[in-house]
Every structure is written in structure tokens, then in C-alpha cells.
Amino acid sequence: MIEPAPLPPPVLPSAESRLALAEDLLRTQDPVECAQHALEWLRAAADIRQALVALSDAEGTRLSGTAGLAMPASRVRGFSVALDDREHPLVKTLEAGEARVLTPEASIDRARGALPFGRFPCLAVPLVAEDPSDPDAVGLLLVAPVTPPAGPATRWLAGVLSARLSALARIRRLVDTERRLRRDRGLLHSIINAVPDPITLTDDEGRIVIANARAEFLLASRDDDSEGRRRAVALNNMLFSSALWRRGWEGSEPSRHELPLVDPSDGSAMLFELISAPAGDPDAGAGVVSILRNVTDLRRATEEIEENYRRLRVAEADVRAERDRLDLIIDSVADPILVADPGGTIILMNAPAERLFTIPADAEAEVAQRVRANDAHFSSFVANLYLAVDELRWRGDIGLVDPVTAAPLPVEAVSGKLVSERGELIAIATILHDRTEEMEKARLYAELKRASEQLQQRVHEATSELVRQNELLRRQHIELEQASALKTQFLANMSHEFRTPLNAILGYTSMLLQGVSGSMLPPQRKNLDRVESNARHLLAIINDILDIARIEAGKMPLHPGEFRVPELVKEVVAEVEPLIARSGLTVTTELDPRVGEARSDRQKVKQIVLNLLTNALKFTPVGSVCVSARCVAAGDAVEIAVRDTGIGISPEDQERVFEDFRQADNSPTRQYGGAGLGLAICRRLATMLGGQMTLTSALGQGSTFTLLFPRRARRRS
Amino acid sequence: MTDRATSPLVLLVDDFQDNREMYAEFLRFSGLRVEEAANGHEALDKATTLAPDLIVMDLSLPGIDGWEATRRLKADRHTKHIPVVALTGHALAGFSEGARQAGCDAFVTKPCLPEELLNEIQRILVRRARPRPAKKIR
Numbered sequence: 049m050i051e052p053a054p055l056p057p058p059v060l061p062s063a064e065s066r067l068a069l070a071e072d073l074l075r076t077q078d079p080v081e082c083a084q085h086a087l088e089w090l091r092a093a094a095d096i097r098q099a100l101v102a103l104s105d106a107e108g109t110r111l112s113g114t115a116g117l118a119m120p121a122s123r124v125r126g127f128s129v130a131l132d133d134r135e136h137p138l139v140k141t142l143e144a145g146e147a148r149v150l151t152p153e154a155s156i157d158r159a160r161g162a163l164p165f166g167r168f169p170c171l172a173v174p175l176v177a178e179d180p181s182d183p184d185a186v187g188l189l190l191v192a193p194v195t196p197p198a199g200p201a202t203r204w205l206a207g208v209l210s211a212r213l214s215a216l217a218r219i220r221r222l223v224d225t226e227r228r229l230r231r232d233r234g235l236l237h238s239i240i241n242a243v244p245d246p247i248t249l250t251d252d253e254g255r256i257v258i259a260n261a262r263a264e265f266l267l268a269s270r271d272d273d274s275e276g277r278r279r280a281v282a283l284n285n286m287l288f289s290s291a292l293w294r295r296g297w298e299g300s301e302p303s304r305h306e307l308p309l310v311d312p313s314d315g316s317a318m319l320f321e322l323i324s325a326p327a328g329d330p331d332a333g334a335g336v337v338s339i340l341r342n343v344t345d346l347r348r349a350t351e352e353i354e355e356n357y358r359r360l361r362v363a364e365a366d367v368r369a370e371r372d373r374l375d376l377i378i379d380s381v382a383d384p385i386l387v388a389d390p391g392g393t394i395i396l397m398n399a400p401a402e403r404l405f406t407i408p409a410d411a412e413a414e415v416a417q418r419v420r421a422n423d424a425h426f427s428s429f430v431a432n433l434y435l436a437v438d439e440l441r442w443r444g445d446i447g448l449v450d451p452v453t454a455a456p457l458p459v460e461a462v463s464g465k466l467v468s469e470r471g472e473l474i475a476i477a478t479i480l481h482d483r484t485e486e487m488e489k490a491r492l493y494a495e496l497k498r499a500s501e502q503l504q505q506r507v508h509e510a511t512s513e514l515v516r517q518n519e520l521l522r523r524q525h526i527e528l529e530q531a532s533a534l535k536t537q538f539l540a541n542m543s544h545e546f547r548t549p550l551n552a553i554l555g556y557t558s559m560l561l562q563g564v565s566g567s568m569l570p571p572q573r574k575n576l577d578r579v580e581s582n583a584r585h586l587l588a589i590i591n592d593i594l595d596i597a598r599i600e601a602g603k604m605p606l607h608p609g610e611f612r613v614p615e616l617v618k619e620v621v622a623e624v625e626p627l628i629a630r631s632g633l634t635v636t637t638e639l640d641p642r643v644g645e646a647r648s649d650r651q652k653v654k655q656i657v658l659n660l661l662t663n664a665l666k667f668t669p670v671g672s673v674c675v676s677a678r679c680v681a682a683g684d685a686v687e688i689a690v691r692d693t694g695i696g697i698s699p700e701d702q703e704r705v706f707e708d709f710r711q712a713d714n715s716p717t718r719q720y721g722g723a724g725l726g727l728a729i730c731r732r733l734a735t736m737l738g739g740q741m742t743l744t745s746a747l748g749q750g751s752t753f754t755l756l757f758p759r760r761a762r763r764r765s
Numbered sequence: 766m767t768d769r770a771t772s773p774l775v776l777l778v779d780d781f782q783d784n785r786e787m788y789a790e791f792l793r794f795s796g797l798r799v800e801e802a803a804n805g806h807e808a809l810d811k812a813t814t815l816a817p818d819l820i821v822m823d824l825s826l827p828g829i830d831g832w833e834a835t836r837r838l839k840a841d842r843h844t845k846h847i848p849v850v851a852l853t854g855h856a857l858a859g860f861s862e863g864a865r866q867a868g869c870d871a872f873v874t875k876p877c878l879p880e881e882l883l884n885e886i887q888r889i890l891v892r893r894a895r896p897r898p899a900k901k902i903r
Contacts (some may be wrong), residue, residue: 518802543854543855544825544853544854544855545854546852547854547875547876548781548784548875549783550786550876551784551854551875551877552781552783552784553789553878554876554878555784555787555876555877555878555879556787557789557790558878558879558880559787559790559879561793562880564790564791564794587876
């Protein structure tokens with residue numbers, strides 16, 4: 049540090065000169081120009097040859113050359129000293145706040161650069177602010193040479209210059225501040241306006257202090273606006289104020305309210321969310337910043353979401369109903385149905401499946417075990433499908449067990465993969481079909497088949513047996529026919545053989561009775577009558593037997609012919625007249641006049657009627673016999689009935705009397721004679737005629753034998 | 766009683782002696798002349814030699830039976846005019862028809878009482894004795 053050289057005696061320039069400078073400086077607004085003017089004055093007034101004004105920059109970090117005297121401009125602008133270089137003699141001078149004379153040799157470090165005036169010493173005078181509250185020096189005035197007269201003028205100038213420069217700096221600062229403020233305010237405004245949400249600042253009274261464009265659109269109107277818009281704005285203001293007023297009670301925390309407004313341009317309803325917070329302003333007092341967020345779309349979106357949600361719920365309800373229905377359907381299927389997810393877990397099953405695959409709460413250990421066994425069988429079956437990647441279906445038989453009854457339950461299982469549109473396996477559905485019945489049916493069918501085969505075998509055997517029997521029968525039939533023919537021949541021969549001696553008996557008896565061999569005593573004649581009577585009876589029996597034999601052998605020919613029925617009846621009655629006379633009975637005839645001609649075998653009809661009438665006479669001790677003839681069946685048939693008042697025939701005997709060798713009384717001691725062949729022959733003859741014999745009788749009430757035969761017999765081929 | 770010499774001669778053919786003799790006795794008793802034959806050969810012989818007015822022929826004969834005998838008689842111009850009354854114990858149908866085909870003029874079924882046979886013989890003889898006058902006149 050060097051002691052500055054002693055200052056020359058103070059000599060001040062003239063007052064006029066100083067006044068002129070002051071006026072000049074006051075007129076000059078630019079600091080550089082000011083400094084330049086000052087330096088010019090200093091040269092003139094104090095004989096300063098070289099000078100430099102270095103001013104501190106706005107940030108106060110550097111001292112830069114501002115104006116120079118007798119110095120090239122580049123050197124002026126190139127002069128620069130960092131203010132934080134505390135060891136620099138200029139900085140020291142500035143800090144000291146008083147003028148000093150500096151010598152380059154002693155004071156300037158080479159590294160820091162030389163003083164502006166080369167090797168000459170210079171006087172450095174700080175230019176400090178006039179206002180003591182602004183302690184920072186505004187700059188430094190360097191002058192050379194250091195002459196005594198220069199001192200006072202330089203110091204005065206420094207004072208004047210610093211005052212003016214500080215004033216200028218202050219002015220410049222103010223201007224800068226104002227410009228910055230204006231720019232900031234404009235920026236702020238554009239920022240606020242750029243916000244799409246309306247933003248307002250309101251004062252205590254609720255009046256709008258600041259509003260961005262969006263807010264103005266909603267809340268401000270001009271006189272030339274349309275009536276509708278003005279009304280909408282007025283309504284909006286009212287709503288907004290009311291919302292703010294309500295907000296006023298709620299303290300300093302930001303609050304949110306819904307605020308319905310009207311779009312002034314088209315009158316449509318808008319919904320805003322009003323976010324307001326108190327904004328402290330020390331000068332203007334408390335205000336409220338409000339941001340209105342348009343939530344109309346949000347609300348619409350919300351409503352849409354709600355609507356969608358509602359639809360979703362309806363759809364869900366539908367789906368649930370559908371699922372319930374599906375569940376019902378699935379449950380109603382008698383076959384067990386199971387659905388397993390890709391992990392193999394059963395996610396759905398119907399009631400029949402539950403019976404097989406779920407363990408009831410109160411199940412016994414055996415039941416649970418059977419269910420687990422079923423489950424294992426099922427799992428291993430479904431595993432087939434999991435392993436078979438390319439297969440969509442799998443079919444197979446599983447031997448399950450009814451968990452409760454332990455009855456074996458063979459089922460046919462059909463599993464199918466449920467695959468999503470993207471081909472992912474969603475689930476595997478399985479239907480089990482009870483095959484018990486089927487297998488039972490198959491078993492029954494097999495049994496049936498076996499039985500059928502057996503039956504067939506038996507039928508076959510029976511058929512061959514039948515064929516054998518048939519052959520046997522055929523032979524027997526031939527033999528029988530031969531036997532029958534032989535029998536008939538035998539009977540015919542027998543008949544002949546009977547007749548031959550009987551012929552002699554009857555002949556000789558007749559001759560004796562006629563007295564051919566001389567007259568006889570009455571007792572002899574009586575006995576001979578007995579012989580004849582018995583011989584005739586024997587002949588009748590033989591004739592009857594022969595008739596039966598002929599009919600049986602089919603050798604009784606029919607000789608159909610036309611004849612009159614009444615005449616036939618009369619003829620029969622006449623023929624048995626001796627018998628009638630002997631019996632003492634009354635015999636009458638009832639002949640329907642409509643019965644006239646008939647075509648049949650007259651001889652056989654007569655034989656039947658004759659037989660019936662003789663029978664009636666024989667079995668009627670007292671009373672009457674009636675022979676009647678009439679047409680029946682619309683004239684197609686003839687009925688000849690013989691009615692008596694005889695002993696009658698009991699119901700149990702009524703059929704037997706038509707049998708061969710029968711009488712109602714078949715005891716050996718029977719009262720009435722006859723071989724009992726008459727009715728048997730009558731019935732056979734009636735059948736030959738295409739008719740029939742019937743009997744109505746009651747014991748002791750008489751009998752009625754009826755012959756019914758077709759009036760027009762068919763011709764036999 | 767008719768004159769023996771002029772009364773008709775009946776040849777009675779039957780192998781059963783009792784019947785034959787019974788009929789013979791009754792016919793003689795009734796005034797007819799009777800010759801008897803016990804079989805077919807005898808019947809043919811006697812019919813040729815005796816030239817009876819009528820022959821009663823039992824059909825069941827040993828050797829040449831009644832049908833055959835009748836056929837031969839009817840085939841012989843010397844005997845064919847003699848009426849033959851067939852007599853049989855067989856009552857079956859076909860016998861009488863066979864007898865008519867063989868040439869019998871009448872058919873009588875046993876048992877036949879002597880007087881019935883006599884009636885039949887007389888009926889035939891009367892018909893023979895009185896040929897239809899119309900034919901004769903022309």
C-alpha cells in the first residue's frame with residue numbers, strides 16, 4: 049500500500065462554469081454523455097489531460113469504462129475491474145469512499161492490468177450516490193496528471209457527477225422497473241387469459257377486480273351486447289356472487305362449489321366447479337381468487353357414465369337372469385353336467401352332478417370317500433382332454449358310484465372344450481349320461497336274444513317233431529281210413545250176416561202164423577207173435593246200426609227232390625196209425641198253410657219225423673202228441689216239431705239223448721225198449737240235410753223235438 | 766190152387782239152405798212150381814235146361830256170384846228173356862244199382878217175408894203175361 053501524494057491546494061473553477069456544467073448535466077439524460085460532458089468540463093476547468101469515468105454495472109459486480117478523456121474509445125470500453133477484487137487499489141479506493149492518488153508502480157499488479165493512464169499517477173475519486181441510504185459507489189473518476197489545482201475541481205465534479213449519475217441511475221432503475229412490471233403484468237394477463245377456465249379476483253365487496261377473457265365472456269357485458277346476452281350475464285353475476293357470498297362463511301381454505309351458469313352466447317346451461325381461495329393483498333385488503341372449471345362436459349360425461357353404468361347394471365341383470373335361467377335349465381337336465389375351468393377346478397355343476405361330486409354337510413365318511421373317488425375318476429377323465437391339445441371333444445366311460453347308495457353308476461362322459469374367440473381355453477364342459485339302464489337293456493336284450501334263440505331252437509325241434517308226428521298221423525290217418533273202411537265193410541257184412549238168419553226167422557214165423565204148416569193152438573200163436581215181435585225189434589236195431597255205419601262212412605247218399613211238407617206229415621201220421629190206435633193218445637197236426645213245397649231229401653225228412661213221432665208215442669203214457677210244420681227264417685227254413693205230454697227229459701239228459709245207444713233212462717232195467725239209436729240217427733240226418741235237431745223239455749212236462757232244415761237244399765257237387 | 770202143369774216155374778237160387786227151402790215151401794204152398802239152385806253154376810245149368818218163367822237170384826253166391834250169373838243169363842239169347850228178381854241181404858247203396866246194370870228186373874232186400882217175395886214175383890209175372898197190347902196190335 050502506498051501513501052497517496054499530498055493534494056494540491058484547492059482551487060475551484062468559476063461559479064458560472066460550474067453552473068453551466070450543472071445545467072448541462074441536468075439537461076443530459078444519458079449517463080455516458082453526462083460523464084463525457086463532465087470530463088470535457090474538467091479538462092477545460094482544471095487542466096486535466098487525461099480522465100476516465102468507470103461506472104458500476106447494474107448488478108454491482110464490475111466497474112467498466114464509461115467515458116474517457118484523451119483516450120481511444122476501445123481503451124475506455126476495455127477498462128474493467130471486478131468489484132470483488134478487494135486488493136485492487138481502485139476497489140480499495142471505492143470502498144474507502146474518498147479520493148486517492150494512485151501510482152502505477154506501487155499499486156498495480158501486473159496481472160490485474162495497468163491503470164488507464166499508463167505510468168502516470170492518477171487521482172481516483174469515488175463517485176458515490178447522493179443518497180446516504182444508497183452506500184454503494186456508482187463509479188470512479190480517474191484523472192491525471194495529479195496537479196494541485198485539479199483537486200478541488202475534480203472533487204466538486206465528482207460530487208456533481210455522482211449526484212447526477214445516481215439520479216440518472218435511479219431514474220433508469222424506475223423506468224426499468226416500470227417496464228418490467230408492465231411486461232410482467234402483460235405476461236400475467238396473457239397467462240391468465242390463456243387459461244381456458246374463467247378466473248376472477250374479487251374484492252371484499254364481491255366486485256370483480258381481475259377477470260380473464262373467459263370470465264369476462266361469462267360475467268361482463270357491454271352496452272352494445274344483445275339483450276339476451278346481457279340478461280345471461282346478469283344472471284351469471286347473480287349466481288356467481290351468491291356462490292361467493294356463501295363461500296365467504298367458510299374461512300380461508302380453498303373451497304369447491306358447483307356453479308350452474310348460462311352460456312351467454314346460446315343460452316345453454318353450463319355447469320362449473322367454483323374453486324375459490326382467499327388471496328391476501330396487503331394494500332388492497334383481502335380478496336378472493338376464483339377459478340371456474342367447466343364441468344358441463346364432465347357432468348355430461350358423468351351422466352353418460354351413470355347411464356352406461358345403469359345400462360351395464362340392466363345388462364348385468366339380464367345376464368344374471370339369463371344365467372339363472374341357464375342354471376334352471378342345467379339343473380333340470382337329468383344328466384349330470386359339470387364345467388371346469390382351465391385349472392381343473394369345477395366352477396359349475398347342476399343338481400344331479402352335485403349329488404355325485406359334492407360332499408353333503410352331514411355326510412358320513414363313506415359317502416365323502418365315494419365322492420372323492422368319483423372326483424378322482426372325473427379328474428383323470430378330463431385330464432385326457434387337457435392333454436389332447438388338438439381334440440375339442442373327448443368321450444369315454446367312467447365307472448362312478450352313487451355316493452349315498454354305493455350302487456355302481458356306469459356313465460358315458462362327453463367333455464367339450466369351451467374356447468374363446470382368440471382360441472384360448474375357457475372351460476371344459478362335461479355331460480355324464482347314466483348308462484345303467486342302457487346296460488340293463490343291453491343285458492336284457494342279450495338275454496332276450498338268447499331266449500329267442502333257444503325258442504327258435506325249440507320251435508325248430510318242435511317243428512321237426514311236428515313233421516315227424518304229421519307223418520305219423522298221416523300214416524295213422526291212412527291206417528285209420530283203411531280201418532274205417534274195413535269197419536264199414538265189416539258192419540255191412542255183419543248186417544248181411546245178421547239179416548240172413550233173421551230172414552229165416554221172420555219168414556218161418558210168418559209162415560207159421562199164416563198156417564202154412566198147419567193151424568196152431570192159441571197159446572202157440574201168442575208165443576210165436578212174441579218171437580216175431582222180437583225178431584222185428586232186432587231187425588230195427590240192425591237197420592239203425594247200419595244207418596249209422598253208412599252215415600259215418602259217408603255212404604248215405606242224399607237224394608234231394610221237391611215234395612210237399614204237409615203231405616209228408618200226414619203220410620207219417622198215417623203210417624203209425626196202428627201205433628196210435630194202440631197207444632190211445634190223441635195225435636193232432638198243425639200245418640201252416642204257407643208251408644208248401646220244399647226241396648230236400650224226402651226220405652230222410654220222413655225218417656226223422658217218423659222216428660220223432662214213434663218216440664213221442666212210446667214215451668207218452670197219457671195225453672196227446674202234436675206234429676206241427678211251419679215256415680221260419682222268413683220262409684227260408686222249415687220247422688217240423690213233435691210235441692208230446694210225456695214224461696219229459698231232465699235238462700242234464702237233454703244233450704245225452706242224442707248220443708248213440710242212449711236213452712234218458714240208461715239203467716239196465718229201463719222201462720222203454722229200443723236201442724236208443726233213433727235220435728242219434730235223426731241228428732246225423734238233420735246235419736246231412738243242412739239243418740239241426742233241437743229239444744225243449746222239462747221232467748214231467750213233456751218234450752218238444754224240433755227239426756229245422758233249409759227249405760231249398762243246396763245241390764251237392 | 767192153380768194147375769201144377771200150367772203154373773209158372775220159379776228157379777230159386779240161394780246158397781243158404783234154410784232161406785231157400787223156406788221160400789220154396791211158401792211159393793209151392795202158394796201154387797208155384799219151384800226149382801232150387803245153391804250156386805251160380807247150378808243156377809246157369811238149371812236156367813238153361815228148365816227154362817223157368819222167373820229166377821229169384823240171391824246175389825251173394827259162392828263161385829259165380831249172382832251178378833255174374835245174371836249177366837251170363839242176360840247175355841244168352843236162350844235165357845235172356847227170363848226175368849230175374851235179385852235178392853240180397855246187403856242194404857248198402859250201390860247193390861241195387863249194380864244189380865240193375867247186371868240185368869236184374871227187380872230187387873228185393875232181405876229180410877224179406879215170404880209173402881212179400883211172392884207179391885213181387887206175381888207182379889213181375891203178371892207184367893210178363895200181359896205184354897202191352899198196343900205193341901202187339903201194331
